[in-house]
Amino acid sequence: MVRVNWLLLYLLSPWCLAAQLSIIIDDVGNHRNDLQLLQLDPAITLSVLPSSPYAKRIAQQAQQQQREVMLHLPMQGSRSLALGPYGLSENLAEAAFKQRVLAAISDFPEASGLNNHMGSQLTQQPQEMHWLMQTLAQRQLFFVDSRTHLASVAEHIAEQHQVPHLRRHVFLDHVDEPQAIAKQWQQALNLARKYGHAVLIAHPREHSITLLKQLNLPPDIQLVGAAQRLAMQAVKQPKELRLVKAEENREQLKQTY
16 A cells, blocks of 8 residues: 655645646456556556456555555446456445455555446445445555446445545546547536546546556646545635536546446
């Protein structure tokens, strides 16, 4: 687990008044090519699929870079897809549910937080979200709601359990085409400027990686990790913490996971 005093760095930083963008790359670890993600800006967070063949190698190398690592934990979605040994679904009893979460955390001590892979069905279920947040609170991990469904209750329940949390605002590559990706990128920058912070989720896809390799942020935007952002929120509560729902990226409504 990355242990950096982000709060101290923030208070001493001249960037503290800049708009901030957190970039999380999901689905990491399925392919050997995902190793190239370690060449991206070290402030970009990698969220690894715990049962994928390259997840452990990437997580270990990311930790050596002092790069933030998250667990991209499979959760029941709207379609009947295999979830793997760490997968969470409605048909699990509480003990089995929590054991799967704990197993993923134990197998990936490099991770400081967790977000949902798919999960459009499970994140609507209060009981299962209580079980998840109880476990994260116990192990002191943060949560990022990928917002694969607008009816998700994950954030609300994370707050009840005092689990530090963020939400995804924009999917970079929901449409995997350069023009669409450029539009989503600009949307993320616009939200960051308007509200002070935005969370952008991308995937290890060719057009997305091309953009992120050539990352050239405007001077008024600072790239920050999710944990770093959460440390800042502990000190300062800016207006963007509750984005106006009408402003959220409408592209997410076209498909659930």
